[in-house]
Amino acid sequence: MKKTINNQSSIISDISNLLHDVDILKYDETFINKSIQNRITETKSKSEEEYFAILKQNKKEVAKFLNSLHNNYSEFFRNQLTFSVLEQIIIPSLILKKKESKNKEIRIWSAACAAGQEAYSIAMLFEEYNANNNEKVKYRIFATDQCEKQLTQARMGKFDVSEINNLNFKRVKQWFTKHGDAYFVKPILKKNIDITEFDLFNEKYSCPPVSIFGDFDIVLCANLLFYFKPEYRKRILNKTSNCLSNGGYIITGETEREILMNFNLKEVYSQSAIFKK
Ligand SMILES: C[S@@+](CC[C@H](N)C(=O)[O-])C[C@H]1O[C@@H](n2cnc3c(N)ncnc32)[C@H](O)[C@@H]1O
Structure with a gap:
């Protein structure tokens, strides 16, 4: 029936x-x-x-x-266009900007990181840049989520084959070690990532306490907004966008772009899901 x-x-x-x-x-x-x-x-x-x-x-x-009510699904390099624009345009331009400023470190917040796929994808981009350039870039990624179970997996950096199957063979070989059926991210990818619990509806802190002062060059707030009513989406966007540095970028999921447009953020490249204040 x-x-x-x-x-x-x-x-x-x-x-x-x-x-x-x-x-x-x-x-x-x-x-x-x-x-x-x-x-x-x-x-x-x-x-x-x-x-x-x-x-x-x-x-x-x-x-x-x-x-x-808790959807934790994530992928490495989940939105290919977003990550290509990050790799080809946004990250190189941030590196250039940092060269000219006093504060050389690029600060990133993955605000609903699930098991860390998003944060590790960004770390791969920076490590790949560093492997190919004499002048190394300093970066720190703050990965937060409200779900302790997801954060435990993120800290272990342990994934099964179904969770890494959209990564190309070169990246799997370069960034993972296989033990039995499991794939572990290499320590070099973990060294610049702080993984901590943070509820985006927390009213006490304006940014994750571990980051001390926010001031992020990039905030990823992806594939989470559409689960909430408009007033709660607004609260999340207020919190995350207020933590951006001057000229910083906020990144969302490909199906959430309209929410950010209605929040008066400007998409920097059409369809990229990368926005500026
Ligand atoms: C569908 S996953 C998206 C993961 C990743 N951002 C991506 O785009 O692949 C949504 C994540 O948001 C987290 N989440 C939901 N509500 C949250 C809140 N109030 N504060 C922090 N994280 C939250 C969930 O625990 C889950 O890991």
């Missing part, structure tokens, strides 16, 4: 009341309804009322429901 959710906002508010210490109302309504629909199917509930009764009685289902 096909299960339908007749009164979607009512089940959302029922669940919100039940799980009052978790702010589920911050999530985009279409996304949260999809998650509820999936849990209804998974638990073979015949109606939303039946699913809600299960949720009330079963802590494991509460955990599964909350887990369904």
Whole structure:
């Protein structure tokens, strides 16, 4: 029997009341309804009322429901165009700019880093630059996420073959060591990355405390905004864009470009998903 959710906002508010210490109302309504629909199917509930009764009685289902709201999917070099523009244009221009300034270090914040794929991709670009140039560039990447499980994997730098399969053979060989079925990122990629927990809705800190003062040349805020309601997207964009240095870049996911355009940020190259204030 096909299960339908007749009164979607009512089940959302029922669940919100039940799980009052978790702010589920911050999530985009279409996304949260999809998650509820999936849990209804998974638990073979015949109606939303039946699913809600299960949720009330079963802590494991509460955990599964909350887990369904956390999408941690990521990839190395996830948006190829973005990373090509970074490699060919943005990073070389930042290096040039830094040569002329007192502060030589390029500072990057990967603001929802998942298991570190984004941060390690950027580190590869800098290490590849350094391998090909006599004058070495200094860089530091602050990789943060709210999910400790993801951060543990990021710190280990351990990936299975399905997680690295969009990297070319040269990069896999150059930047990973294989142990059994697992691929570990080489220590050289880890040495300039700080991996710490940071919730973007945290009201106490304007930037990750580990970075002390923010002032980032690049902030990556990708594939996370569309899960939230507009006012929460705005809060994330306020926080991340306020941490940018003068002339710094903010990068988003390819399906989130419009959100940044509506936030009055300017895309520096068409379709690149790389923006400036
Ligand atoms: C779909 S992944 C995207 C990962 C990566 N940025 C990318 O583009 O491939 C979304 C990540 O956002 C993180 N996240 C969700 N809400 C967050 C918050 N309030 N603060 C920090 N990270 C958050 C999740 O834990 C998850 O790792």
